[in-house]
Amino acid sequence: MxxxxxxxxxxxxxxxxxxxxxxxxxxxxxxxxxxxxxxxxxxxxxxxxxxxxxxxxxxxSEVGRALQSNTTRTIGCVVPSLANPVYADAVQGAQEAFRMAGYQTLLVCTNYDPEIEMQAIRTLTAKQVDGFVLTVSDARASDGLKLIQSREIPHCLLFNMAPDGEYSWSVDDCSAAMAVSDAFAEKGHRHVGFLALKFKSSDRARQRYEGFVEGSFRNGMIKPALLEIEEDSQNLNDLIKEFLRTNPTMTGIFASNDFLALAAIRSIRSLGMNVPRDLSIVGFDGIEVGKMVEPSLATILTDPRMMGDGAAKTVLSIINGTPPTDTPDPTQSYSFRAGGSLAPVTAERADDEKVAAFSSSNNPTKKNAKSNWRDQNEI
Amino acid sequence: MxxxxxxxxxxxxxxxxxxxxxxxxxxxxxxxxxxxxxxxxxxxxxxxxxxxxxxxxxxxSEVGRALQSNTTRTIGCVVPSLANPVYADAVQGAQEAFRMAGYQTLLVCTNYDPEIEMQAIRTLTAKQVDGFVLTVSDARASDGLKLIQSREIPHCLLFNMAPDGEYSWSVDDCSAAMAVSDAFAEKGHRHVGFLALKFKSSDRARQRYEGFVEGSFRNGMIKPALLEIEEDSQNLNDLIKEFLRTNPTMTGIFASNDFLALAAIRSIRSLGMNVPRDLSIVGFDGIEVGKMVEPSLATILTDPRMMGDGAAKTVLSIINGTPPTDTPDPTQSYSFRAGGSLAPVTAERADDEKVAAFSSSNNPTKKNAKSNWRDQNEI
DNA sequence: CTTATTAGTGGAAACGTTTCCATATGTGGG
DNA sequence: CCCACATATGGAAACGTTTCCACTAATAAG
Structure with missing residues (x-):
């Protein structure tokens, strides 16, 4: 150190x-x-x-107290970024819950960088925070999370699906993504791309992708094309242009969060195309402004503030030795919000499709079919 | 206590x-x-x-160190809310600057409540933060700020215009509001309302109002009508309806921040009116989504992230005993951003105007004219 | 009038660190 | 050979708090 x-x-x-x-x-x-x-x-x-x-x-002096009582009345809060209103709202919710319980919140934004994430957790640990609320880049492989576990510091994940034994407030990314797939299918789409941050910086993106792939399979659609981008990609226009060129049969894009979805809409427009006529877009998170843009953004609606509040209360419960009571049901904590950005696929583009879809056989053992298909072209 | x-x-x-x-x-x-x-x-x-x-x-153990060295390597950061992206961005900027300098950030959201603000500052002081970056509800009357001053804790205001002797990163609300007035005037508007949070919870709103009043005067416009609302007003629709009814000659509204502006647009639409045909709207802050809504939002463009970063660096300078160098010029730190929400006033509504405007005499002593006029109906 | 029991109080240790000071151990020059 | 002097090192005080323990004084029970 x-x-x-x-x-x-x-x-x-x-x-x-x-x-x-x-x-x-x-x-x-x-x-x-x-x-x-x-x-x-x-x-x-x-x-x-x-x-x-x-x-x-x-x-x-709280410092003197902390030394003596081994309690700092301070909680570490680690999130990727406040630029995304999802995290801003969640932090606000958590911070408020903690404040009302007499705890202060030490905030760190990691910029989706696992390095910074680890460093932050180490520092907060040295500061002897009484607990953590955190969104890590990869809940199954986070060294920081391991450190917290080994020190047995009360903590609750936020937006990360819980590995076994972990507390977590998050939506079920996988099943939500399947719902998105259903929405696309219902509008007649057969090939929809997936746009996300690099999976290594967001396991949410990966899980949403996996759910979307699974959903596409169940709906007899073509396996989604994938476009992973860096957090700080300036050349989104070029990337999307190339993405569309490579996948001419694509009639829609599912973006892994609303922020990306809005950026994608702008890029698509700058390419002279129209949303939703030429391409449908669906986002994820349900940020407020999605309702105010034109066309309004179809998305998965979540409640980040409540998530933050819930995660905070979970941590407080652990600290107080009372088992966390109202743990959330991830499969219930979202809903699909319709919007103008998702429209029925137009005749012209639908005709374009040349690639064979899955046989919509109605009785294969899903698991088998799925894994076979997956093996086809998984990295 | x-x-x-x-x-x-x-x-x-x-x-x-x-x-x-x-x-x-x-x-x-x-x-x-x-x-x-x-x-x-x-x-x-x-x-x-x-x-x-x-x-x-x-x-x-940082606790042991803190006790001995009288230094916590922790900074208190107090803002009204993270729901407004302006503060979220500023906090992110400040937090990053502090992190890179080896300091952590204790965050408190006050919900625009002076009570919470005071309590937060007291607690953070007890935790012996090494400095503060903060947006207070009223920089001239904040007990919390006084406490910080009396303890001589390094600090820098954010978004609050600096009272004498204080460091501050903020825009010159007054002159920016005058620029908004100019923009309205240029489009032929003569009576524009002002929409803001209660002044007691935001001195920014008050200063913007004052600048707007002054600008309206200079442009020979009617003194702006004023609508102050609570932070948590649910009935914005009703309030705006009443506001419009009371001020039939009004052809536009200047909202004290973009958040309010967008909310106002929604309300106005729900009243069956059109923006900008029936009413022009201008906001303040220049949040990103203002460009994505339809019509795009005319506003004052600021750079909150840079402000947060600057404020943080100022505090670090003070802590290190080196006099803060790159202190900002508030009058340079904004620009007007045109947008579809501000349009020329339509003939029909312009005809409506019955109330006499200021005589556009070209040679009165401005100061006198101003104070006379002010005295007319000041509280 | 003793003797348990209790309320009220202060001294001092402990928490984990840094830093002052004193003590060793060496080194070089007279 | 002795003295100054630097280099290494450890003991102990200090930072501000809580809490254990011992002690006094008062009250209740015998």
């Missing part, structure tokens, strides 16, 4: 419990007892102490 | 510097010196200590 020699640090917190004790003419233990109501004290003492506190303007 | 008896707290941080010292067969002082490179040490000692650290998996 990298450590620095300590520099700077200004003088503050001039009045300590000792000053109060001296001023009130008693011992520090008595002051502590009075202020914390943690033991017996005479009326006279109480009054003198309170007067001293008032006069001196005393406030406890 | 409210204090609680301490409860809970699990056992952690099992390995301390003492364990390392014992394992390495030396004193704790030596361990500290080696790890912090804060004094001489022999090669052999260094090696033994490093080996012990590795073997035991030792990490410093």
């Amino acid at each position: 990298e450590t620095f020699p300590y520099v700077g640090g200004i003088v503050r917190q001039p009045v300590t419990i000792k000053d109060v004790a001296h001023y009130a003419g008693c011992g520090v233990a008595s002051v502590s007892r009075v202020l914390n109501r943690s033991g017996p004290s005479s009326a006279g003492l109480r009054q003198r102490v309170l007067a001293a506190v008032d006069e001196l303007g005393f406030e406890f | 409210e204090t609680f008896p301490y409860v809970g707290g699990i056992v952690r941080q099992p390995v301390t510097i003492k364990d390392v010292a014992h394992y390495a067969g030396c004193g704790v002082a030596s361990v500290s010196r080696v790890l912090n490179r804060s004094g001489p040490s022999s090669a052999g000692l260094r090696q033994r200590v490093l080996a012990a650290v590795d073997e035991l998996g030792f990490e410093f």
Whole structure:
């Protein structure tokens, strides 16, 4: 671990419990007892102490307390980015729940970078946070998460589907993505692309893709083409152009989050195409502005704020030793929101399709069919 | 001050510097010196200590350090809400700057509530944050800000125009609002309303209003009607309906932030009116989605992320004792962004105007004229 | 009038770190 | 050979709090 020699640090917190004790003419233990109501004290003492506190303007140093009590009343909150309103809302919800319970929130944005994620968790651990609420890049392979587990620090995942034994507030990405597939199928689409951040920086994207692939299979559609992009891709236009060129039969794109979906719509327009006439778009998350754009964005509606609130309360429960009660049902925590960006496939483009779809046989053992098909072209 | 008896707290941080010292067969002082490179040490000692650290998996407790060094490497960040992307972006920018400098960020959202703001600042002070970046409800009357000042904690305001002697990253609300007035005037508008959160919860709103009033005066327009709403107003539709009824000559509304502007557009539509044909709308902030809605939102374009970054760097400078260098020029940090929501006033509505505008005399002493006019109907 | 029991109180240890100071051990110059 | 002097090292104090323990004084029970 990298450590620095300590520099700077200004003088503050001039009045300590000792000053109060001296001023009130008693011992520090008595002051502590009075202020914390943690033991017996005479009326006279109480009054003198309170007067001293008032006069001196005393406030406890949480640092001193933390050292002694091994409790910082601070929670670490790790998310990829606040630029995406999903995380901003979730953080707000969590922060508020924690604040109301007397806990403060240490926030870190990782920019989807596992390196930063690990470093952040290490630092927060050194600061002895009492718990974590976090969205990691990959819940099954996060070293940071492992560190938290090994230290047995109370924690709850957010937007990451829970590996076994983990608490988590998230939607069931897989089944939600299948619902999206159903929506496309219902409108007559047979080949829909999937647009997402690199899977290594977001296991949500991967799970949504897997669900979408599975859904496409069940609906007898063509296996979705995949376009993975970097978080900071500036050349989205080019990438999408190439994506469309490579997949001429594609009549729609499922974007792994609303942010991407809106960006995709802009790119598509700049290519001179029309949404939804030339290409349908569906997003994921249900951010507010999706309803205000034209056409409105079809998407999976979630409630990030409630998720943040729920995750926070779960962590608080763990801390208090009471088993978390209202754990969410991931399969219930989303719904499909229709929108103008998803339209029936137009005749011309539908005619284009040349690639064979799955045989819509009605009785194969799903599992077998699925794995066979998957093996076809999985990395 | 409210204090609680301490409860809970699990056992952690099992390995301390003492364990390392014992394992390495030396004193704790030596361990500290080696790890912090804060004094001489022999090669052999260094090696033994490093080996012990590795073997035991030792990490410093920041709590212990904080107590001793009077430095927490933690910054308090107080903003009204993350639901507004302006603050979300600013927080992200600040958090990143702090992280790169080795500081963590304690975040509090106040929901525009001065009560919560004060409580938050008190708590963060007790936690001995090394600095603050904050947006307060009223920079001139914030008790929290006064507390920070009296304790001489390094800090920088964000989005609050700086009272004298304060550091601040913000736009010049007043002059930006005047620019909005110019834009309205240029399109032939003579009576434009102002929509904002209650001034007591946002001095930005007040300053924008004042600038807008001044600009309206200079442009020879009618004094803007004012609609103040609560943060959590559910009945915006009714309020706006009433607002329009009371001010029949109004041809546009300047909303104190983009969030409000978008909400207003929705309300206006739900009243069966069209933007911008029946009413023009201009916002403030320049959030990204303003460009994606239809019609696009005319607004004041700002760069919240840069503001957050700048404020953070200012605080870091203060902490390091180097005078903050690149302090921003508030009058340069915004620009007007045209958009479809602001259109020339239509003939029919322009005819409507009955109320006398200011005489557009070309030579009155502006100041006098202004104050006279103000006195007319100021509260 | 003793003797348990209790309420009230303060001293001191402990939490994990840094840093001052004192003590060793060496080195070089007189 | 001795003295100054630097280099290594560890003990202990300090940071602000809580809490254990010992102690006093008062009250209740015998």
